Amino acid sequence: MLPLRPFGNTGLQVTALAVGLAPLGSMPETFGYEVSVDQALATMHAIFRSPINFLDTAASYSDGESERRIGLALREYG
Numbered sequence: 001m002l003p004l005r006p007f008g009n010t011g012l013q014v015t016a017l018a019v020g021l022a023p024l025g026s027m028p029e030t031f032g033y034e035v036s037v038d039q040a041l042a043t044m045h046a047i048f049r050s051p052i053n054f055l056d057t058a059a060s061y062s063d064g065e066s067e068r069r070i071g072l073a074l075r076e077y078g
Helices: 037-049 061-077
Strands: 004-006 013-015
Touching: 037 061
Parallel strands: none
Antiparallel strands: 004 013
16 A cells, blocks of 8 residues: 655645656657557546556647547546
8 A cells, every 4th residue: 555645734645656647648759659549538537546546647748649548548437
């Protein structure tokens, strides 16, 4: 089990390990490789099955494509 830490003053607890999701939006000019929608969804499903509950994302990653793919994964996963 991953240790939990307070998330600021929100009262929420997050895992001490976060996952950075910038690559999910497929930014080959930054990371040197493409990420297909299927790869992004598989990655998110693996994260959902893991103990990690701290996801690092921002709309500036690939003009929001990361977040769109996260939304697709959330809809699929339920």
